[in-house]
Amino acid sequence: MNVGFEKVEKGLENIAIKETCLSNIDGEKGKLYYVGYSIEELAEYSSYEEVCFLLLNGRLPTRNELEKFSAMLVSDRSLPRQVVDALRTLPRTAPLMSWLKTGVDLLSLYDQDAEKTDDESRMRTATRLISKVATLTAAAYRLARGLEPVEPSPELSHAGNFLYMVKGSSPSPLEEKIMDVAFILHAEHELPASTTAALVVASTLSDLYSAVSAGIGALKGPLHGGANERALEMLQTIGSPDKADEYVANELAAKRRIMGFGHRVYRSFDPRARIFKRYLEQLSERTGDKTLLQIAEAVENAMMNRMGGRNIFPNIDLYSGPVFHLLGLGKEIFTPFFAAARTVGWIAHVLEYWRDNRLIRPRAVYVGPEPRSYIPLDRR
Amino acid sequence: MNVGFEKVEKGLENIAIKETCLSNIDGEKGKLYYVGYSIEELAEYSSYEEVCFLLLNGRLPTRNELEKFSAMLVSDRSLPRQVVDALRTLPRTAPLMSWLKTGVDLLSLYDQDAEKTDDESRMRTATRLISKVATLTAAAYRLARGLEPVEPSPELSHAGNFLYMVKGSSPSPLEEKIMDVAFILHAEHELPASTTAALVVASTLSDLYSAVSAGIGALKGPLHGGANERALEMLQTIGSPDKADEYVANELAAKRRIMGFGHRVYRSFDPRARIFKRYLEQLSERTGDKTLLQIAEAVENAMMNRMGGRNIFPNIDLYSGPVFHLLGLGKEIFTPFFAAARTVGWIAHVLEYWRDNRLIRPRAVYVGPEPRSYIPLDRR
Helix, strand or coil: CCCCCCCECHHHCCCEEEEECCEEEECCCCEEEECCEEHHHHHHHCCHHHHHHHHHHCCCCCHHHHHHHHHHHHHCCCCCHHHHHHHHCCCCCCCHHHHHHHHHHHHHHCCCCCCCCCHHHHHHHHHHHHHHHHHHHHHHHHHHCCCCCCCCCCCCCHHHHHHHHHHCCCCCHHHHHHHHHHHHHCCCCCCCHHHHHHHHHHCCCCCHHHHHHHHHHHHCCCCCCCHHHHHHHHHHHHCCHHHHHHHHHHHHHCCCCCCCECCCCCCCCCHHHHHHHHHHHHHHHHHCCCHHHHHHHHHHHHHHHHHCCCCCCECHHHHHHHHHHHCCCCHHHHHHHHHHHHHHHHHHHHHHHHCCCCCCCCEEEECCCCCECCCCHHHC | CCCCCCCECHHHCCCEEEEECCEEEECCCCEEEECCEEHHHHHHHCCHHHHHHHHHHCCCCCHHHHHHHHHHHHHCCCCCHHHHHHHHCCCCCCCHHHHHHHHHHHHHHCCCCCCCCCHHHHHHHHHHHHHHHHHHHHHHHHHHCCCCCCCCCCCCCHHHHHHHHHHCCCCCHHHHHHHHHHHHHCCCCCCCHHHHHHHHHHCCCCCHHHHHHHHHHHHCCCCCCCHHHHHHHHHHHHCCHHHHHHHHHHHHHCCCCCCCECCCCCCCCCHHHHHHHHHHHHHHHHHCCCHHHHHHHHHHHHHHHHHCCCCCCECHHHHHHHHHHHCCCCHHHHHHHHHHHHHHHHHHHHHHHHCCCCCCCCEEEECCCCCECCCCHHHC
16 A cells, blocks of 8 residues: 555665764775774874864864863763762663663763753763763662772773772773774774664654663564673683684574674675774783683684685674683673663764755565454454 | 765754564545455454454454464563552652553563564564553553552453553443554554654664663654644644634744644544544444544544645544543543554554664764863863
């Protein structure tokens, strides 16, 4: 009965829903840029605070701007007492992503600026969310493990403070640098389902908290977040490098997916995987524990030998899991950390979309029964 | 730099993202069908419980099935004590939609089936959500007004119980019928932003609570929910029928939008508006208060005279606001009620999509700076 849109754009594959200046993925060449700067240079030379400023403002900050922006993030780190009290009552068996979503909703209720729509209030809410979602993540992680939350430290960088709040001790310079790189690599990646969910919500002119909450809800799904948890489990299951090839052969024969490979957009090596791999090498060297690195490399080699030429390459998840593991993070925080780091990407896309907002209202192709008469209950 | 998708499908207008058997909108003729049954017949002869069964199962229930399904909804009405306790602590100044979203997230934490993915568990979670979001809505409304929540009554229909929980007294048969019709008319409407947000979240194989929470977040935005609140405010501002034409003339001259008219999909009279108008007539007759009806009709006439032929017709919001007002509902519950009624539509679309799931991952057209070298902080 419907005419005019017979075709279903499944998964919206290759359908553009907005213009962006935020990130550019060259899937063929395996390149990723934030506002024109390559992810390799940003990971090496910049900081997460600087990348957040870049994504929110479209340019790198001056020293003065960066100091002001960083100070704002620091001042936003603490959670309202009522939110922490509420978190304490939550059942520890629930997924951490559900804690995080609940926490973001609770935060919105205590933010007097949450409903304001002027640019300045929105920017304040943006930094508040970037800062507080990281604190929420650490607090939820500890509470779910039966530990007391650690108050944020105003002395540390965003990444250093995150590790401090999670572990309760100050990180080494290498650990802080790697955590910072992890935040940078997860900050933004165009329009995955989570960012799309945030945009759809925001396109009704709803608030930033609702957009971020939708992003978290999407990231919670196993087809989006959680892949590095499962990639790490795979490496741990394999157990030693010499068993990798056999494992890969068996899984491929059984037509099961090997975790940590392939990406809807990249048809080449995921540049973030390459960066993480280098830091995994450094961290393995430092800790003296090279097992996971060697297994991951062996899996990569096995996949290249067996699947080479089929556009299947390692993605970020193969190497991020081992990195986080060596940083002392439990698997259950991997996806919540992703949410904390990506909050800036969700918000930056929403702010960009709001500059030329259009309500997102697609259609469905109706394939159900033709119009028919209602049948009273007695005659069914 | 991007090739292959130069065109941006703004707002996804006329882009189909799925097939559906759930509803069919004939925007030209002003017709709406749920699974083939016209909204007029469903409003007149069926009940919300029956419509929920229809949307979840694709067919009308037998008497036995309807009794079982209704009993399940009744048994799911109460909220966990911990959720009510948490609601009591929330700040009364926050929007009711934010309360509702927080409530849904809290509910997920106490539902042991929330993460289960078999069909039966999902159907249990579906009825639980349909039932409990209505209870949440009523409880949040009362708590925000400083009133004690009213325990659900197992004796009443879904709609009758909703009115009872909101107002604390049993509704008359006419009030119950009108509330039931309101639930039916708001149950499902293809793919507005809220349903789209729920689908995007669900396409990652996230859970039903996260999908419903995203729907609420989208509905919260003024471009989606809330239009009937503002339409009612408009009617109250106009104050009497003889001032309607002048008001419309002034607003049109100032190029401001008249609330309660026009719809992205309908190019004709919104069939739901016609139904609500009839019940507004009955309710006005019964209460003896015809002012809002007469003003709404006068605005409709003024719009037809001044805009006739331009495909601008009354939509559901023009008449639902006055109906809810005469039922004794405060404006702040209009959109939360919409969420409670639409929960079934969000879930039915998600369950339908999951039968042939594809991760929703659109693209953006990159229009930002070309690749450039990072500039160290000292040289900016």
